[in-house]
Amino acid sequence: MQFHNRSIRLDRSAPWVTYAYIALCILIYLADTVTQWLGWGGANTGYLSLMGMRINALITMGQWWRLITPMFLHGSIMHLLMNCFALYVWGRYAETFYGKGRYALILLLSGFTGCVAGYAFSTYNALGASGAILGILGSLLAFSKSHRQIYNAVFGVQVFVYVAFNLIMGFMSQGIDNLGHLGGLIGGYLAGLTLGMAWEKHFTPLQILSGIMGTLLLGGGLALYASRILLIVDNAASTWAWLVTDSANVFGTLAATIGVITGGYTMFLAVCLASRHRLRWQQVAAGIGYILLNGGGLLIGYVHNFHYLLG
Numbered sequence: 001m002q003f004h005n006r007s008i009r010l011d012r013s014a015p016w017v018t019y020a021y022i023a024l025c026i027l028i029y030l031a032d033t034v035t036q037w038l039g040w041g042g043a044n045t046g047y048l049s050l051m052g053m054r055i056n057a058l059i060t061m062g063q064w065w066r067l068i069t070p071m072f073l074h075g076s077i078m079h080l081l082m083n084c085f086a087l088y089v090w091g092r093y094a095e096t097f098y099g100k101g102r103y104a105l106i107l108l109l110s111g112f113t114g115c116v117a118g119y120a121f122s123t124y125n126a127l128g129a130s131g132a133i134l135g136i137l138g139s140l141l142a143f144s145k146s147h148r149q150i151y152n153a154v155f156g157v158q159v160f161v162y163v164a165f166n167l168i169m170g171f172m173s174q175g176i177d178n179l180g181h182l183g184g185l186i187g188g189y190l191a192g193l194t195l196g197m198a199w200e201k202h203f204t205p206l207q208i209l210s211g212i213m214g215t216l217l218l219g220g221g222l223a224l225y226a227s228r229i230l231l232i233v234d235n236a237a238s239t240w241a242w243l244v245t246d247s248a249n250v251f252g253t254l255a256a257t258i259g260v261i262t263g264g265y266t267m268f269l270a271v272c273l274a275s276r277h278r279l280r281w282q283q284v285a286a287g288i289g290y291i292l293l294n295g296g297g298l299l300i301g302y303v304h305n306f307h308y309l310l311g
Contacts (some may be wrong), residue, residue, distance in 0.1 A: 017100045018091035021107060022084045025129055028072050029080050049073050053127040054115050054180075060305035062250045064257065067119065071111030073127035083129040087136075090162075093154070094136045094192075097143055101208075102195040109261075109290070110135020110188035116294050117183020119301035126177040130166075134181045135188025137163050142192035145282070186293065193286035194265070203271065211271045219263025223256035231299075233306040240303075250309065251302055258295045265291060 032046030040047040052069035059066050074080040095103040114131020118124070140159050144151035163185065170178030203211075227248040232241040245252070265287045272279050 012096070015092040015095040017104050017107070018087055018095050021091070021129075021132075022087050025072055025074060025080060025084060025087075029074050029077075032073065049075065049127055053125055054118055054177075055125050056119050056123070056301065056305050057308040059119055059254075060250060060302060060308045062253060064253050067112060067115040067257070068108075070115055070127040071107075071129050071132045074129070075127060079128060083133060086133045087129065090133065090136045090140070094139050094143075097197055098139065098192065098195065099197075103139075105195060106135060106139045106188055106191045107132045109191040110138060110184045113187025113190075113290070113294055113297075114180040114184030116297035116301070117186075118177050118180035120297040120304065121300070122177050122179045124175065124177045126180055131180050131184030131187075134163070134166065134184040135191070138185040138188030138190075139192030142189045142286075143197065145193065146280075147197070183297070187290065190286045190290040190293070194268075194283050194290060196283060203275065203277075207271050207275055211267045214267040214270065215260075215264040217263075218266060219260040222259030222263050224259075226255035226259040227252040229255055231302065233303050235307060254298045254302060255295075258291060258298065261294065262291055 028048060032041075032048040035041050035047035036045065041050045052066065052073050054066050054070045055063075074083065091103075094106065098106060111129070111132035114135065115126075118126050118131075137159055140151070140155065141163075144155075144159075166181060167178060167185075170176045170181055228244050228246065229252045230243040230245050230249045231251040232243065233239075234241075248256075268287070269279070269284070271277075
């Protein structure tokens, strides 16, 4: 594809990451339905949904995986079909523009941010791929910042209309975690802006391996330190106390996730600089913004739900 005599290389292979995500959501829904038929879950809820949906009180009590697992769960066949259709329509474009590795990261990072936003500000229990889907749309909006001509030629106003329709319907309907949708949208935008397009940077296998190993070491070290931090909140007196303990705790576990993300982002910058990949200032700022957004969200959610630990 060529615009203004500038050639770009698209990922023209089949969008396997999108297909794999759709297939995984379908398989998990089928397995969840079977557990419901067998009576292993709760009232109108399968065992997998019961154990994986975002329930703020349980996250505060230490079940940190509920910040990730909701993006693979669905509450009904209609919920599943609508989300799978949206993934099929929009995911293929994002995977083509960003490439498989970056696109997979955008899905995970936007789904995580959607859950963090719901944990911080919502009172609903939630599940579904909607946060990740809004994250895909957010990444397409990020794509429009640096490639306006291509974006206008392919999408026009479709992305804005779809985003506006989803958010308006969410605010007008009860029982929909629209704050999670908004969090996913912002998370996908920041992740897409940070990572850049598939044709902008090509990393060698050695560079990718170095980044992964560095992320494990640096992110693991930061997570280990963060896991020892304890925040005690006196809601009545509106005071906080920071302590350093000898073992992991609930707040430390949440803080450790930001340590892993920070380590990964630091290694991304290091590999880019070492391999002389050009970075725009917006990319650096977006990555920092993503870390601060999620760190702040986890802090707010923990403070709002701290009373569950006292019970």
